[in-house]
Amino acid sequence: MEVKHMLRMTIDGNRLIREHSFFEEFSEKFGFPPEFCRDRESWVDCMSYLDDAEMGMSSVHCKPGGAVILEIVNASLLKHRSPTQYLTLLECAATVNYRRMESGDPPLLILSFTV
Template sequence: MSKTDAVIVMDGNRLIGVDDFHSEFAAVFGFPAFYGRNMDAWIDCMSYLDEPDAGLSKLNVAAGQVLTIRIDNHKLFKQAAPQQWNDLLESAAFVNWRRTEAGGGAILALAYYG
């Protein structure tokens, strides 16, 4: 992924329900077959997007790059699955906190549309 391609667009309609949420992220990011389909596993996979050798995602970014995940139809997602919405926000923040605590930089940004 180049510096100019640092935005992934996801449809909030496809993220409603725990199974659908994890299936969609696993498909879009290319998580490994052993992906645990829970937020701890999501955090682990998203924490290493700039380390392709970690094998936790087929979608990778360059070191120092921040990936923006744009959630379209976020209002419906937030209304239909408020706990998942909160889990997404907290988990993305935790990924960035974990990385900055280890001396690295943030890797995730979230943007919301409609």
């Protein structure tokens, strides 16, 4: 599978420690719509359309067929201080990619961890 265009977004793992801050950080960084519910299902919905600006699920987009690299800095700190939020990130990103692949679209999210 060839990825045509990649967009890199850097997220500080230290800012994802609490459930509320996890969803707030992504909402701010990606420009989720006001109706974003700050829960896992809404996160998956918004992140699933990062390559489709017309859906209005975020203000950050890659080209159709592209991918978004989520570079999580301080990832070891996140994993150590908040294993629940660490797993939430992994599970939600996997759900986005699985949902897209089930509908015939390429995976969209690539996770990159920096200690």
